[in-house]
Every structure is written in C-alpha cells, then in structure tokens.
Amino acid sequence: MKDRSKNIIVNELYWIILLFPLWWVLGVEQFFWFFSIIFIFLQFLLFSKFKFHINLVIILFSIFLFVYGISFFAISEKMRYITYFRNISTYITSFMLLIITWNVIDKWVQIEKLLKAIVLIMIISSIIAIAAFFSEHFRFIFKSATGYVLPSFISNTGYGGVIANRNVGYLTWFFGLGDYFRPSSLFLYSTMFASTLAITLPVAMFFRNISSGRTKTFYSFVIILLTIALIFTTGRVAILSFILAYIIFMFFKIKSLAIKTLFILFLIFISFLFLFWLHDTGILYSIIDFILHARGEGSVNTRGKIYVETFNNFLERPFFGWGTERDIMGLAYPLGSHSYYLGTLYKQGIVGFSCFILILYALWYNTKIRNVEKSNFNVFNSYGRVIILVFIFNSFTDVLDLDATTMMFIWLLFSLLLVSKKLHIKNL
Numbered sequence: 018m019k020d021r022s023k024n025i026i027v028n029e030l031y032w033i034i035l036l037f038p039l040w041w042v043l044g045v046e047q048f049f050w051f052f053s054i055i056f057i058f059l060q061f062l063l064f065s066k067f068k069f070h071i072n073l074v075i076i077l078f079s080i081f082l083f084v085y086g087i088s089f090f091a092i093s094e095k096m097r098y099i100t101y102f103r104n105i106s107t108y109i110t111s112f113m114l115l116i117i118t119w120n121v122i123d124k125w126v127q128i129e130k131l132l133k134a135i136v137l138i139m140i141i142s143s144i145i146a147i148a149a150f151f152s153e154h155f156r157f158i159f160k161s162a163t164g165y166v167l168p169s170f171i172s173n174t175g176y177g178g179v180i181a182n183r184n185v186g187y188l189t190w191f192f193g194l195g196d197y198f199r200p201s202s203l204f205l206y207s208t209m210f211a212s213t214l215a216i217t218l219p220v221a222m223f224f225r226n227i228s229s230g231r232t233k234t235f236y237s238f239v240i241i242l243l244t245i246a247l248i249f250t251t252g253r254v255a256i257l258s259f260i261l262a263y264i265i266f267m268f269f270k271i272k273s274l275a276i277k278t279l280f281i282l283f284l285i286f287i288s289f290l291f292l293f294w295l296h297d298t299g300i301l302y303s304i305i306d307f308i309l310h311a312r313g314e315g316s317v318n319t320r321g322k323i324y325v326e327t328f329n330n331f332l333e334r335p336f337f338g339w340g341t342e343r344d345i346m347g348l349a350y351p352l353g354s355h356s357y358y359l360g361t362l363y364k365q366g367i368v369g370f371s372c373f374i375l376i377l378y379a380l381w382y383n384t385k386i387r388n389v390e391k392s393n394f395n396v397f398n399s400y401g402r403v404i405i406l407v408f409i410f411n412s413f414t415d416v417l418d419l420d421a422t423t424m425m426f427i428w429l430l431f432s433l434l435l436v437s438k439k440l441h442i443k444n445l
Contacts, residue, residue, distance in 0.1 A: 022064040026129065029057050030117075031431075034134040037422065038141060041203045044161025044180050050425045051106040058113040061121065069120045074379045074435060078112050081365075084337060088365050091339040099171070101341040107418045111428035117434040125393050125440065128433050132220055132397075135426055138203075139217045142210065142241060143246035145313035146200035149185045150249045156198065158184045180293045200249055209420035211252025212411050215259040216427055218243050219403035227396055254414045255407075262406035269402065324359060327352045331363045332382055338366035357412035380431055382406055383438050394441035401434040 033040075033053050041045035061069075070424055085105055092101060103441035120363050122128060147153040164172060164181030186200035186207065204210035221243060225236035247256060326345060330352055331338070342351035353363040364371040384401045408427065411417070 018120070023123065023127075026057055026061055026064070026117065026121050027127045029060075031130055031134050034131070034138060034429075037138050038203060038262045042161065042183070044163030044183060047103070047180055047205070048106075050421050051110045054110045054113050054117075058117060061117050065120065068114060071116070072439075074376055074383070074431075075112070075115050075119065075216045077372055077379060078108075079114060081111060081369060081376065082108060084365050084369040084372060088338050088340040088369065090340070091334060091337060094343060097341045097343065101177075102177075104341065104418050105420075107421050110421070111424060114423050114425075114428050115435070116180060116428075118436050119439075121386055122433070122436045123440065128397070128437055128440075129393070131429065131433060132224070134219055134222065136221055136239065136428065139214065139221075139243055142202040142204070143214070143242045145185055146202040146210065146246045146249060147242070149200050149202075150198050156183075156185060158182070158235045176205075199251060200245070200246070204422055205420040206417050207250050208252055208255070209417070211247055211250035212254035212415055212417055213420075213423050214243050214247040214250070215252075215255040215407045215411060216404055216430065218247070218259060218429065219400045219407070221383040223397055223400040225394055226400070255411055258407045258410035261410055262403045267399075281310045285384075290331060294300075296297045322348060323352065323355055324352055325363055325415075327354075327356075327359050327363050331359075331366075334366060335370055336366045338362070338364045338369060340364060354416060356414055357416050357418070361414050377405070377409060379432065383435055392441065392444070394437045396443065397437050398434060399442065400438070401430075402431055404434070 033049075037046065040049045082105075085108060089101060092098060094237045116249045145155065149157075160181075161181060161183045164183075167177060167181050185202050186198050188196055189199045190196055201207040201210050204213060218240065220235055221239045225233055225240060228236055247259070307320040326348065330343070330345075339353065342353040342360070353360040358370070358373075361373050365373075381402070384398045384405065408417070417427060
C-alpha cells in the first residue's frame with residue numbers, strides 16, 4: 018500500500034474526529050462513526066487490494082463479534098432489536114478501526130496526529146462543561162437536525178431523546194452540593210463524558226512527559242482543565258478508576274523489587290491502622306454511606322437489584338446470553354445495564370465474556386515494554402497501561418458501549434497502542 022494512500026486514510030480519521038462538534042450539533046454522531054468508518058474501511062480495502070495483516074486482538078475481536086451475532090437469535094423483545102444493532106455497530110466500528118490502524122499507520126507522526134485530535138476534542142468538551150457548570154448562559158438546549166427526522170417511537174425513548182434534543186448537561190442532586198448542574202458536554206451522558214475524560218487524561222499526561230518548555234506548560238494546563246471537568250461530572254467510578262490506575266502506574270515505575278515489597282507492606286500497614294481508626298471513631302460507616310448514597314438512596318438500591326436479577330437471569334442462558342438488555346417489571350433500568358462485565362456476561366454469555374476478557378489481557382500484554390530506552394513509542398505504551406487500567410476499573414459499573422463516541426475514542430486509543438508497540442519493535 019502506497020504512503021500517499023496511507024496518509025489519505027490517516028487524514029480522514031483526523032478530520033472526522035476534529036469535526037465531532039459538528040456531528041454533535043447535527044445529532045448524527047451516534048450513527049456517523051459507524052458509516053464514516055465503513056467508508057474509510059472500504060477505501061482501505063481498495064487501496065490495499067483487499068490484502069491486510071491481522072494480530073491477536075483482531076482475531077479475538079472477530080470471535081467476539083461472531084458470538085455477538087449468535088446472541089441475536091436469543092432476543093425475546095422485538096423492541097430491543099434497535100438496541101442490539103446500535104450496540105453491535107459500535108463494536109463493528111471498533112473492529113474496522115483495529116484493522117485500518119494496524120495496516121495503515123507506520124510512522125510516529127501519524128499516531129501523534131490522531132492522539133492530538135482526541136486531546137483537542139476533550140479540551141473543547143471540557144471548556145463547554147466547565148462554562149455550563151458555572152453559568153446557565155452556556156447550558157445550550159436545542160433540537161438537533163436529526164431530531165426533526167427521527168420517528169417518534171425512537172425520539173420518545175431515553176436514548177433517542179438525547180439525540181433529538183441536544184443539551185450539555187442537566188440539573189441533579191449530590192450530597193453536600195444539593196441541586197447542581199451535572200455536565201455531559203458533547204457526550205451522550207455525564208457518565209460517558211466522565212469515562213472518556215478519565216481514559217484520555219493519560220494521553221495528555223503522556224504529551225506533557227515528552228514535551229518541554231511552553232509545550233510542557235500547555236499540557237500541564239490541559240491536564241488541569243480535564244481534571245476539573247472530570248470532577249464537575251461527579252462521576253465517582255470514573256474518578257476513582259483514574260486515581261487507582263495512576264497509583265498502580267506509579268508503582269510499576271519502581272524498578273527495585275525490594276522497594277516495591279517495602280512499599281506494599283508499608284501501604285498495607287498504614288491502611289490497616291487508618292481503617293482501624295475510622296472504624297473505632299465510626300467515621301468509616303459515614304464514608305461508606307456517603308459514597309454509596311451521594312446521589313440519593315435510589316442509585317445504590319436500583320443498581321443492586323439490577324445486578325442480582327441480571328445474574329439470576331444469566332443462569333437461564335449461560336452460554337451465548339440474551340443478545341441484548343431486557344426490561345423487567347419493577348426495575349427502573351433493564352437487565353444487563355450498569356456494568357460492562359456483568360452486561361457482557363448477560364448479553365453474550367460465558368463464551369462472549371471470555372473473549373472480552375482475553376481481548377483486555379492481550380491489550381495489557383501488548384503494552385509490556387522490555388527495552389527501557391526512552392522513545393515516544395514505549396513512553397506512550399507505558400501510559401497506555403493507565404488507559405487500560407482506567408477502562409478495566411470503570412467497566413465494573415459503567416457500560417461503555419452505550420455511547421458510540423466513547424467507544425470510538427477508546428478503541429482508537431487501544432488501536433494506536435497496538436501499532437505503537439509494533440513500531441517500537443520494528444525500530445529497535
């Protein structure tokens with residue numbers, strides 16, 4: 018495949034990401050990623066004369082998609098066909114991205130270009146979120162272009178409503194804050210915005226690490242901006258996921274085994290002392306109560322019931338699952354929601370869930386760098402482990418395939434990590 022053809026494809030990926038605010042205003046971003054990546058993928062096949070290379074993640078992903086296809090025949094509610102095709106479209110988009118980037122990108126400048134596009138979009142999204150948090154003048158509400166053509170049976174649903182009627186957040190309640198504005202910015206929901214912020218923060222940290230002078234100062238500002246936006250989303254799991262991921266990342270950076278062992282023992286000792294003190298004073302139970310009920314009684318109680326019923330129903334179809342989420346009378350949200358892991362287990366069964374876990378393991382193994390020589394490739398891969406850890410922790414309570422934009426950004430980052438490792442080995 019010629020360099021000119023590769024550059025055309027990279028530039029097309031770059032521009033569809035940069036124009037994301039336009040797709041959001043038009044209300045097409047939930048569909049646009051799928052159709053635009055199909056177009057680029059077909060273009061790639063023509064340029065490459067239908068010849069391309071694959072890797073382990075692509076193989077595992079193809080098996081996962083096959084299982085996803087089988088699970089379609091288990092869908093019991095016809096109204097859930099739309100949900101099924103919407104969800105599988107995000108995976109097909111991600112799968113095509115994997116193949117495109119693996120075969121097209123062969124220079125660091127191409128990786129950097131796409132990473133900077135994502136960072137720029139998150140800067141714009143964060144500025145909108147922070148402005149809306151402080152002032153109602155920036156809390157835009159309008160009907161999207163798609164809203165005028167969507168059938169009423171779709172626009173009247175919760176998912177269709179946020180596509181048809183655009184806003185950058187909503188008023189809600191949080192312990193200590195009372196009623197406040199919770200920003201979602203250009204993303205479908207606040208939780209998806211928080212998740213994407215937590216996953217892209219390590220990219221900004223990476224750029225700060227490899228920069229110097231004014232550029233380093235700029236990325237320091239970007240990190241602060243994205244962090245403030247993340248805090249304002251009050252996405253508890255996303256915030257905690259990032260903190261835990263960064264602590265583990267710093268631990269991995271310690272070279273000495275003895276220091277690592279002492280650090281772990283010291284951390285365990287201090288934790289036990291602190292927990293004992295919290296228990297003795299009664300503060301521990303207040304903290305647990307605050308974390309669980311910070312958004313009110315309904316949040317934890319509803320999630321708890323969903324998790325129990327989801328697992329019980331999974332046992333009825335354990336191998337290939339139910340295909341999609343299912344509505345159950347008495348529950349505010351459908352079975353298979355509010356947990357990526359439990360949702361995958363429920364929707365695609367043990368077979369699909371096993372593929373999902375193997376994909377994550379393959380991604381994690383790929384970021385292992387044996388050569389300690391500092392280069393853009395291996396530094397990016399080291400920060401890639403923070404990205405993967407955030408994804409792993411965050412997926413316990415958030416279903417990240419709910420928003421096509423979130424999935425697009427996550428899998429573009431994962432794809433670039435795979436390519437970065439390949440180019441790092443190639444350049445040794």
